[in-house]
Structures are given as structure tokens and as C-alpha cells.
Amino acid sequence: MEIPYTVQPRPDTGVTNSKVGIWLFLASEIMLFGGLFSAYVFLRLGAPEWPGSMAGHDYTSASEILSVPLAALNTVILIASSMTIVMAWASLMLKNFSRYKMYMGITIALSFGFLLVKGFEYASKFEHGLFPSESTFLGIYFVLTGIHAVHVIGGIVVNSYFLGPGSKMWKTNPQQFTNRIEIAGLYWHFVDIVWIFLFPTIYLL
Amino acid sequence: MSESHAVEDALQHSEERFAEQGAEHSAEEVRKHVRTYLFIFGTLLVLTVxxxxxxxxxxxxxxxxxxxxxxxxxxxxLVARHFMHLVGEKPLIFQFLILTVVFVVFMFILFIWALLDQQGVRYGT
Amino acid sequence: MTNTEHDVSGHAHHELSFIRKWIFSTDHKVIGIQYGLTALLFLLFGFGLMLLMRWQLAYPGDPVPLIGWLFSDEQMPGGVMLPEFYNQLGAMHGTIMVFLGVVPLAVGAFGNYIVPLQIGAPDMAFPKLNMASYWAYFLGGVVMLASFLVPAGAAKAGWTSYPPLADIETMGQTMWLFGMVFLITSSLLGAINFLTTIIQLRTEGMTYMRMPFFTWVQFVTAFLLLLAFPPLEAASVLQLFDRLVGTSFFLPSGLVVSGEVLDVSGGGSPLLWQHLFWFLAHPEVYVLILPAMGIVGEIIANNTRKPLWGYKLMIYSIIFLGFMSFIVWAHHMFITGMGTALSAFFQITTMIISVPSVVLLSGLFLSLWGSSLRFTTPMLFALAFLPMFGIGGLTGLPLGLAPTDIPLHDTMYIIGHFHYLVAPGTILALFGGIYYWFPKVTGRRMNDVLGKIHFWGTFIFMNGIFMPMFIQGLAGVSRRLYDGGATYEFASNVIHYNEFMSISAWLLAVAQLPFIFNFFWSIWKGKETNENPWEATTLEWTATPTPPIPHGNFATTPIVYRDPYEYSVPGEETDFLPQNQP
Incomplete structure (x- = not known):
């Protein structure tokens, strides 16, 4: 049995099954983060002061608690990784497999870099007794960035598979492999976009 | 002469059709895309700053x-348009996205309205 | 990731081991059967929980006879049910029936099995993902069941899990949340699969407006699941943080529990949970009812031997209904102190959404007009669905309007209302669907006499349970009383109905015995049939052998030439024209 339109697009929709699938998945992800962001807005508008007092201090802006330089660095890292994964795909389009491997490798390295910075940030919060239970601000900060970090980890798993064992497919079915990298890229760009919104709303406003 | 032209034409057509079938682009086009990606990357960095x-x-x-x-x-x-190449994407994908965005917008508006209402900010009453 | 399908074809040609064939299968038909059997077991289990509760409601404080000794001292010391255990039964009855019973049966089982066949697809678009969604569902079910065994038992905060109560609940609530995360994941994967399948794998000639009604219904349902569930996933994560990490997303400042101020940072909002929860749970109502309508539509078209009345109008109604279901949710929250402007908005949208519901019901009724009905067993269930859905829908109108909702909120009236939609409504339709498609799955028909006994028993006793609830509710009896209202003066005139309802419930259980027997007996001993015993027009009957070919469904890919319900076309030899007949 062969399932149609896994490699070639269906003529009347113009897309492959996996492209439909990934965009539907991203639609549900938009709703997930939409729900989280609206919870954030709901809690913030309902709070008498924001971020308020925690661990014995009064804060008037988020940037006094959170490290804007680190978050800005992470923004740059994620944008760069978004660029490299699209370059990885473009390399496959140009039939340059070794360059694909290089770009995919850089993408994964950058993702680990992001998590490293994130871990460093979390650790410095915990050191100062700034736990999620301290205030609603910290709670929503940890939930939003934590769920985003889980998505980053998911991306690392998928991308590593396509760099390692999954890349064997390039020899047997290059077109489907290229499609897969495109799909993985779409997911990764979405993770990037979420961070583009998270950064100003949590750290800067 | 006309014959060889016809053969060339046919070849060209079949090549184009092949490119279309894969819904992908020729090597030259991809290189053009790569230049766009670099430009977008630069713009995003500037905007972050x-x-x-x-x-x-x-x-x-x-x-x-x-x-x-x-x-x-x-x-x-910019990321969605160029990196996720929504520019030139098929209508089906846009239909999904429009539907989703409509619901997200409804969610935001109604959540905020409900919160203001709860705080006693009531319009039209 | 979604691109997991490949390399299935290689396995189709040689014999599969038992485990690959029946346990970890990627064939949509086997997965559909797995969903179906699991969901039926959960329905039975959830029903059993309710039978226990009905004893306590009818005879408060009396020891449960026969099986009371089976329970531990934390549940029923000496056979007498404790209030804590009663609350567990209530919360888990709702959760199991909705998330583990009806939806998996209606969508996971019927949708999985029927949709690819009806559109002429060899399988679902992502077979491995399909298997993953079944196993996520299964794990969610196991977690939910296991929660009865943890200290202090299962969740007790109702199926809605409202905080602050749910935030300060015992461990069972944490299990509930983890179970929900699995179930939500399963639904999301399933929804992506259904949508991709219907969009991409329709066979040649199967345009959207030639799709059978049932497939259309599954299409809209999948959109609801895809877009409504994620906010509840977000809410579940927030509640998990509240419970495990000590945040206060849903806990207001200065909350007093057992005379002591709770030691939390506060500043959260219990209403936030309600908004996020009902953002899912209202569309979920339509997830419960729409597949039932689809099944009824198929059965009615087949047994009236006529095209469905207003097929296109009904399709448009379903789409509109699905869209509107996202912006009516706060009609569940009228008593939270809402201002008139906001409540007017939700009352208006609620009244608007009742219009397509009425169009759908009217379309199904009008399909009966002037036809010579075949009173087969599935048709009896489908016919009974119509008035039951009507009662459920009409009794909902007073609940959609704030002035009448406020006195009726949280009374037995509301229990009667939504059970009319889900039990005599959806579950009757699902039974009809089982009788209707059983020959396709097994190659044998279910016994008609037993089927009719099952139908009449189910139909009568369901009404016996739910009709008195309206009377009790209008008298003001709350839905959450451990003793059924025995201590309340105002309930004294209607309290005697409790016994009547409970006896009806136990008789309803007895009425399921012929079904259970019939089901298993017919698998092996039922009357053998050809591929199209009902003389239907849609592809699952006309283009496949019975049962359909494993991994691939069709010997040759069918081509569609006709609308879905070409019955009794004048001048033709037969009274039905298959969709794939040129």
C-alpha cells in the first residue's frame, strides 16, 4: 500500500500531506501559546502592580529582575539558528549534502547554546530565591519560557535525528528528505517566532 | 531550423514542468532566495537592537x-513570510492560518473584556 | 513531528505477527477497532460509577448491597459510601464518559474506521501518528484509572476541576491533570491526521460537496478538537504548576482554607481557569454531538431510501455551528458576576448558535417526509435520536439566557439537559452506528430481535432516568448533593423521584446485557452478509470487500461519479446508485 501525496504535492491543493500536517500542528501551537499569552494578559491586567514584590524586594519593571542582555543574546541565537536551518534546506535544494550537514550541525549547536543561556538565567534566579512560587510574575515567566524551552528541546531531538540516522534517506529518496527538512524548519521557525514575542512581552514591558 | 526550435521549446517546457511538479525552484532561484535569507537575517538583528x-x-x-x-x-x-516561505504559499495554508488567527483574536478580546468587566469597568450599562 | 509515514507498504504483503497486526498496528481499521473496544469498556466503567452513585442518591446512608464489601475502608466502610468517595465517583464519571468514552468512540473508532473508507483513501495520511494517538489515549486512560489507587483516591473537584478547590485537592487531581495532558495530545494528533486525510486523500471525483455527511461532520469536529484543546492544555500546565510548584495562577490573595490563610503568594484568578476550560469545553459539546448527527444522517438516508433533505444546507450549518461554538463559552459562567453588556454578548451568540442546530434537526426530520421507512435496528436508534436531541436542545435555551440560567445553574435541571444530548442523544446514535457498520467490520450482522430488545429497554429507561431530573431541578435541587437533597426542606416534594431514577438506571444496565451478548455472539455466529447488506451508496459499502482489505482497503482505487445519497432515482433499475458507479 502506498499513501498518495507523501512526496509529490496533490494537484488541487498544491501541497504534500506532511506540509498540511505541520501547518495544522502549528495552528494548534498558535492556540496553545495564544492561550498562555491571554492568561498572561489576564493575570497582568488583574494585578495591582507588576511585577510587584517578591523575595522581599519591590520591583517596578521586569528588567530589574530579568536579564535583558542575556535574553537579547538568546534572541540573536535563535534568529541565527532560524537562518541556518533555512540554509540547510537551501543546501539540499542545491544538492549539496555536506553543506546541509554543516548548517544543520550549526543549528543544533545554536539550540544548545540557547538552552545553556536559559539554564544560566534560571540558575541565577534560583540563587536569589526567585522561585516560581514567589509571585505571579515569576510563575508566568517560568511557565512561558519553560514551555518554550520544551519546544526547543523537541526541535533539537528532531533536528538531531535528521542530522544523524534520518539523513540516510538522502541516498534513497532525496526529494522526500528535502521535504522533511523543510517541515522541520517550519517547526523551528515557529519556535523562533514565539520567542520573538516572548522577549519583549516578558523582559521589556 | 524550426524543427530544432520546437525540440528546444519542448525540452525547456519539460524542464519547467519538472520544476513545477516538485513545487520547487531552479538552482538560480534558490541562490536568489539565499541572498534574501541573509538580508532578512540582518534586518532581524537590527530590529532586535x-x-x-x-x-x-x-x-x-x-x-x-x-x-x-x-x-x-x-x-x-518577516520570519513567517521568508523563512517559512509563506510568500507564494498555497491558499490552503492561508485558510488554516486565517481561521486560527480569528479564534486567537476572539480569545484575546473576550478575555480582556471579561477581565475588565470583572473589575467593574462596564461599557454600555 | 508529523512526517512519520513511510515504509508501511513493505509489510502489507507478508503475514504480520499478532502484535503488529492487532496491538501495534498502523492500519486505520485495526486502530478504529482498538479505539472502539477500549471506549466501550470505559463507557461501561463510567456507567458503573454512576450506578454506585445512584444507590447513594436513592438510599442515602444505606450500605451498598452485594458489592459493598469489595471497596476499601477509605471508600465505603461497612458498605456505606463516604462523601469523599461519592465526589470521586462524580468527577470521574464525567471525565471518563466525555474524554475516555464518547469522544474516542465517536471520533477515534467510527471516524478512524469509516472516514478513509468513505473518501476512498488507502489509510489515514499518517498511519504511525494514528497508532501514537491511540496509545496516548490508552495511557491517559490508564493514568485516570490508576488515580483511584493513589492516597485519598481520584480527583474530587468535578469534571470541570474548578480552582481554588482543584488547586488544593489531593493527589488524585494531579493524576487527573497528567491524564488530561495525554488525552489532549491524543486528540490533537488525531485531529491533525483526520484533517490531512480528508483534505489530501479524497479519491478522484470525491469533491467536498460529494463527501458523505458523516465525513463532513468528522471534518468539522477535527477542526474543533485541533483549535479548542490547546488552551486547555495551557490551563492544565498552569494548574499543574499551582499544585506542584506552588504558584498562584488560580489562587486569589488571602484565600482561607479550614480557617487558615493559605500560604501562597496569591494574586491569581479562579475565573481564568473557567475561561480557559470553557474555551475548550464548549466546542467539546459539539465534538460530542456532531459525530452522532453524522451517524444518524447516514442511517436515515439509507433507511428512508431518499437523499438527505437539504444536504448542502446541513453542511453549511455544521460549518457555521463549528465556528460559532468558539465564542459562546461564557454562557457557562453567567453566575460569576458578569456585567450586562458582556452577558448580552454571550446570550446573543448562544441564541445564534441554536439556529444551525435547529436547521440540522429539521433537515433530519424532513428527510423522513414521504418515505417508506425501513425499521431496521440502526434506524430505530436513529429515529429515537431525533426527539431526544430535540428535548436536550430545547431545554438548553433557558440555560443560554442569563435571567433563567441564574436560578437553574448547578441544579439537576442542567444534568437532565446535557444528558439528554449526550446519553439518549449521542449514545443512542453511537449504538445505531454499531448496528449499522457491524456487518462491514465483521462480515456478519447482529441479531435483530436482540437489537430491538436492546433498543426499547435503553430508550425507555434512559428517559426514566433523565426526565425526572428536570422536575427536581426546577424545584431547585442542586446537582452536587451527596444525599440527593434529603436534608433540604424545599426538595421534599421531589426527593422521591431519586428512587425511581435509580431503579431506571439499574434497569438500563440490565437492558445492556442483550447488547453485550449480541455483540460477541454475532462476531462469530452472526448471519453472514455480502459487502453491501443495507444497499447503501457510499464507498465503504460499494467499493470494498467485507471486511475491507488490510493495509490498503480497496482492490482498485475507486473513482467517484455521483453525489453521496442517490437513492430512488426515477428510471433506474435499483433504488440505489453507488457513488462509484459511472
């Missing part, structure tokens, strides 16, 4: 919110 710089101006909350969200939407739009 702008976002941070604006935050140091310590604007009042409403203008700060508007500026930050405008930049964020612009950046997100």
Missing part, C-alpha cells in the same frame, strides 16, 4: 507596548 534600545527609553506603558508589539509583529512576519 531597536527593540532593546527602545526599552531603555522607558516610555510610558501604552506607547511602549505599541512599539514593542509593532516590532515583534514585523519580525515575526
Amino acid at each position: 531597536v527593540t532593546v534600545a527602545v526599552s531603555y527609553l522607558h516610555l510610558p506603558i501604552v506607547p511602549a507596548l505599541i512599539v514593542a508589539l509593532l516590532i515583534a509583529f514585523f519580525k515575526g512576519g
Whole structure:
């Protein structure tokens, strides 16, 4: 049995099954983060002061608690990784497999870099007794960035598979492999976009 | 002569059709895309710097919110448009996205309305 | 990731081991059967929980006879049910029936089995993902069941899990949340699969407006699941943080529990949970009812031997209904102190959404007009669905309007209302679907006499349970009383109905015995049939052998030439024209 339109697009929709699938998945992800962001807005508008007092201090802006330089660095890292994964795909389009491997490798390295910075940030919060239970601000900060970090980890798993064992497919079915990298890229760009919104709303406003 | 032209034409057509069938682009086109990607990458970096710089101006909350969200939407739009190549994507994908965005917008508006209502801010009563 | 399908074809040609064939299968038909059997077991289990509760309601404080000794001292010391255990039964009855019973049966089982066949697809678009969604569902079910065994038992905060109560609940609530995360994941994967399958794998000639009604219904349902569930996933994560990490997303400042101020940072909002929860749970109502309508539509078209009345109008109604279901949710929250402007908005949208519901019901009724009905067993269930859905829908109108909702909120009236939609409504339709498609799955028909006994028993006793609830509710009896209202003066005139309802419930259980027997007996001993025993027009009957070919469904890919319900076309030899007949 062969399932149609896994490699070639269906003529009347113009897309492959996996492209439909990934965009539907991203639609549900938009709703997930939409729900989280609206919870954030709901809690913030309902709070008498924001971020308020925690661990014995009064804060008037988020940037006094959170490290804007680190978050800005992470923004740059994620944008760069978004660029490299699209370059990885473009390399496959140009039939340059070794360059694909290089770009995919850089993408994964950058993702680990992001998590490293994130871990460093979390650790410095915990050191100062700034736990999620301290205030609603910290709670929503940890939930939003934590769920985003889980998505980053998911991306690392998928991308590593396509760099390692999954890349064997390039020899047997290059077109489907290229499609897969495109799909993985779409997911990764979405993770990037979420961070583009998270950064100003949590750290800067 | 006309015959050889016809053969050339046919070859060209079949090549084009092959390119279309894969819904992908020729090598030259891909290289053009790569230049776009680099340009977008640069723009995104600049905009990130702008976002941070604006935050140091310590604007009042409403203008700060508007500026930050405008930049964020612009950046997100660039990523979606070029990296996710929504530019030139099929209508089906846009239909999904429009539907989803409509629901998200409804969710935001109704949540905020409900919260204001709960706080006693009531319009039209 | 979604691109997991490949390399299935290689396995189709040689014999599969038992485990690959029946346990970890990627064939949509086997997965559909797995969903179906699991969901039926959960329905039975959830029903059993209710039978226990009905004893306590009818005879408060009396020891449960026969099986009371089976329970531990934390549940029923000496056979007498404790209030804590009663609350567990209530919360888990709702959760199991909705998330583990009806939806998996209606969508996971019927949708999985029927949709690819009806559109002429060899399988679902992502077979491995399909298997993953079944196993996520299964794990969610196991977690939910296991929660009865943890200290202090299962969740007790109702199926809605409202905080602050749910935030300060015992461990069972944490299990509930983890179970929900699995179930939500399963639904999301399933929804992506259904949508991709219907969009991409329709066979040649199967345009959207030639799709059978049932497939259309599954299409809209999948959109609801895809877009409504994620906010509840977000809410579940927030509640998990509240419970495990000590945040206060849903806990207001200065909350007093057992005379002591709770030691939390506060500043959260219990209403936030309600908004996020009902953002899912209202569309979920339509997830419960729409597949039932689809099944009824198929059965009615087949047994009236006529095209469905207003097929296109009904399709448009379903789409509109699905869209509107996202913006009516706060009609569940009228008593949270809402201002008139906001409540007016939700009342208006609620009244608007009742219009397509009425169009759908009217379309199904009008399909009966002027036809010579075949009173087969599935048709009896489908016919009974119509008035039951009507009662459920009409009794909902007073609940959609704030002035009448406020006195009726949280009374037995509301229990009667939504059970009319889900039990005599959806579950009757699902039974009809089982009788209707059983020959396709097994190659044998279920016994008609037993089927009719099952139908009449189910139909009568369901009404016996739910009709008195309206009377009790209008008298003001709350839905959450451990003793059924025995201590309340105002309930004294209607309290005697409790015994009547409970006896009806136990008789309803007895009425399921012929079904259970019939089901298993017919698998092996039922009357053998050809591929199209009902003389239907849609592809699952006309283009496949019975049962359909494993991994691939069709010997040759069918081509569609006709609308779905070309019955009794004048001048033709037969009274039905298959969709794939040129």
C-alpha cells in the first residue's frame, strides 16, 4: 500500500500531506501559546502592580529582575539558528549534502547554546530565591519560557535525528528528505517566532 | 531550423514542468532566495537592537507596548513570510492560518473584556 | 513531528505477527477497532460509577448491597459510601464518559474506521501518528484509572476541576491533570491526521460537496478538537504548576482554607481557569454531538431510501455551528458576576448558535417526509435520536439566557439537559452506528430481535432516568448533593423521584446485557452478509470487500461519479446508485 501525496504535492491543493500536517500542528501551537499569552494578559491586567514584590524586594519593571542582555543574546541565537536551518534546506535544494550537514550541525549547536543561556538565567534566579512560587510574575515567566524551552528541546531531538540516522534517506529518496527538512524548519521557525514575542512581552514591558 | 526550435521549446517546457511538479525552484532561484535569507537575517538583528534600545527609553506603558508589539509583529512576519516561505504559499495554508488567527483574536478580546468587566469597568450599562 | 509515514507498504504483503497486526498496528481499521473496544469498556466503567452513585442518591446512608464489601475502608466502610468517595465517583464519571468514552468512540473508532473508507483513501495520511494517538489515549486512560489507587483516591473537584478547590485537592487531581495532558495530545494528533486525510486523500471525483455527511461532520469536529484543546492544555500546565510548584495562577490573595490563610503568594484568578476550560469545553459539546448527527444522517438516508433533505444546507450549518461554538463559552459562567453588556454578548451568540442546530434537526426530520421507512435496528436508534436531541436542545435555551440560567445553574435541571444530548442523544446514535457498520467490520450482522430488545429497554429507561431530573431541578435541587437533597426542606416534594431514577438506571444496565451478548455472539455466529447488506451508496459499502482489505482497503482505487445519497432515482433499475458507479 502506498499513501498518495507523501512526496509529490496533490494537484488541487498544491501541497504534500506532511506540509498540511505541520501547518495544522502549528495552528494548534498558535492556540496553545495564544492561550498562555491571554492568561498572561489576564493575570497582568488583574494585578495591582507588576511585577510587584517578591523575595522581599519591590520591583517596578521586569528588567530589574530579568536579564535583558542575556535574553537579547538568546534572541540573536535563535534568529541565527532560524537562518541556518533555512540554509540547510537551501543546501539540499542545491544538492549539496555536506553543506546541509554543516548548517544543520550549526543549528543544533545554536539550540544548545540557547538552552545553556536559559539554564544560566534560571540558575541565577534560583540563587536569589526567585522561585516560581514567589509571585505571579515569576510563575508566568517560568511557565512561558519553560514551555518554550520544551519546544526547543523537541526541535533539537528532531533536528538531531535528521542530522544523524534520518539523513540516510538522502541516498534513497532525496526529494522526500528535502521535504522533511523543510517541515522541520517550519517547526523551528515557529519556535523562533514565539520567542520573538516572548522577549519583549516578558523582559521589556 | 524550426524543427530544432520546437525540440528546444519542448525540452525547456519539460524542464519547467519538472520544476513545477516538485513545487520547487531552479538552482538560480534558490541562490536568489539565499541572498534574501541573509538580508532578512540582518534586518532581524537590527530590529532586535531597536527593540532593546527602545526599552531603555522607558516610555510610558501604552506607547511602549505599541512599539514593542509593532516590532515583534514585523519580525515575526518577516520570519513567517521568508523563512517559512509563506510568500507564494498555497491558499490552503492561508485558510488554516486565517481561521486560527480569528479564534486567537476572539480569545484575546473576550478575555480582556471579561477581565475588565470583572473589575467593574462596564461599557454600555 | 508529523512526517512519520513511510515504509508501511513493505509489510502489507507478508503475514504480520499478532502484535503488529492487532496491538501495534498502523492500519486505520485495526486502530478504529482498538479505539472502539477500549471506549466501550470505559463507557461501561463510567456507567458503573454512576450506578454506585445512584444507590447513594436513592438510599442515602444505606450500605451498598452485594458489592459493598469489595471497596476499601477509605471508600465505603461497612458498605456505606463516604462523601469523599461519592465526589470521586462524580468527577470521574464525567471525565471518563466525555474524554475516555464518547469522544474516542465517536471520533477515534467510527471516524478512524469509516472516514478513509468513505473518501476512498488507502489509510489515514499518517498511519504511525494514528497508532501514537491511540496509545496516548490508552495511557491517559490508564493514568485516570490508576488515580483511584493513589492516597485519598481520584480527583474530587468535578469534571470541570474548578480552582481554588482543584488547586488544593489531593493527589488524585494531579493524576487527573497528567491524564488530561495525554488525552489532549491524543486528540490533537488525531485531529491533525483526520484533517490531512480528508483534505489530501479524497479519491478522484470525491469533491467536498460529494463527501458523505458523516465525513463532513468528522471534518468539522477535527477542526474543533485541533483549535479548542490547546488552551486547555495551557490551563492544565498552569494548574499543574499551582499544585506542584506552588504558584498562584488560580489562587486569589488571602484565600482561607479550614480557617487558615493559605500560604501562597496569591494574586491569581479562579475565573481564568473557567475561561480557559470553557474555551475548550464548549466546542467539546459539539465534538460530542456532531459525530452522532453524522451517524444518524447516514442511517436515515439509507433507511428512508431518499437523499438527505437539504444536504448542502446541513453542511453549511455544521460549518457555521463549528465556528460559532468558539465564542459562546461564557454562557457557562453567567453566575460569576458578569456585567450586562458582556452577558448580552454571550446570550446573543448562544441564541445564534441554536439556529444551525435547529436547521440540522429539521433537515433530519424532513428527510423522513414521504418515505417508506425501513425499521431496521440502526434506524430505530436513529429515529429515537431525533426527539431526544430535540428535548436536550430545547431545554438548553433557558440555560443560554442569563435571567433563567441564574436560578437553574448547578441544579439537576442542567444534568437532565446535557444528558439528554449526550446519553439518549449521542449514545443512542453511537449504538445505531454499531448496528449499522457491524456487518462491514465483521462480515456478519447482529441479531435483530436482540437489537430491538436492546433498543426499547435503553430508550425507555434512559428517559426514566433523565426526565425526572428536570422536575427536581426546577424545584431547585442542586446537582452536587451527596444525599440527593434529603436534608433540604424545599426538595421534599421531589426527593422521591431519586428512587425511581435509580431503579431506571439499574434497569438500563440490565437492558445492556442483550447488547453485550449480541455483540460477541454475532462476531462469530452472526448471519453472514455480502459487502453491501443495507444497499447503501457510499464507498465503504460499494467499493470494498467485507471486511475491507488490510493495509490498503480497496482492490482498485475507486473513482467517484455521483453525489453521496442517490437513492430512488426515477428510471433506474435499483433504488440505489453507488457513488462509484459511472
